[in-house]
Amino acid sequence: MFLSKLVLNPRCRAVRRDLADCQELHRTLMAAFPHTKAQSARDEFGLLFRLETSVRSGQVTAIVQSALEPNWGQLPSGYLAEAENNPACKPVNGSYSSLTTGRRLAFRLRANPTKKIGTRRKDAEGGKSNGKRIEIRGEEDQIAWLHRKAEHHGFQLVGVRIKPEIADVRARPENKVIGWREVNDAVAPKRRLTFAAVVFEGVLEITDADKFKQALADGIGSGKAYGFGLLSIAPAGARTSPSAE
Secondary structure, X not given: OEEEEEEEOOOOHHHHHHHOOHHHHHHHHHOOXXXXXXXXXXXXXXXXXXXXXXOOOOOEEEEEEEOOXXXXXXXXXXXEOOOOOOOEEEEOHHHXXXXXXXXXXXXXXXXXXXEEEOOEOOOOOOOOEOOEEEEOOOHHHHHHHHHHHHHHOOEEEEEEEEEOOOOOOOOOOOOEEEEEEOOOOOOOOOEEEEEEOXXXXXXXXXXXXXXXXXXXXXXXXXXXXXXXXXXXXXEOOOOOOHHHO
């Protein structure tokens, strides 16, 4: 797997478009990978990403993880800010494969905590009804959601807090991700997408190394095509942000 860090240029029209539309941002990042006829190209290339905004400078950075090494030369002209080592990309297979049960790590996860309501085992025709997915609100319930995910994905939470997300005031409100979805009707307008964003930070302990490594590769929770689910890690107690590890 590969981990990339892209410092975006706010003066670029394509960047401003993508910050205002998570669907467009996904398309732009996918351009760095080969064309494929697969039904889910994001799954094929293992693409996970997260936007982060600096409190001090307002600088917007995209942290991108992928199974295939990306070609960031395919980004639109002027998309990246003029900065040293931008874009940065490194392989992480070695560091991930060395992870063992019992190890403690600092982590960061930008997630879209949701639950399904109205789910029925079978409908009148004998098929399963998926119900409706709704966001989980309230810090206590959101942390409980992460505890459940942790148990399923081979780790436990040693300490966790919800970090207020710094919104990009040019594009989106705090704790929300906005986008537009095409509909299969030439007359109907695009459908607005709105996702609740929660940033979790803290320390975790690996309880099942194999499950945990799979969670690193697959991401956690829903909305992975819209900038959610990337689990970033760093040595516990290190000053380095999990974004850089």
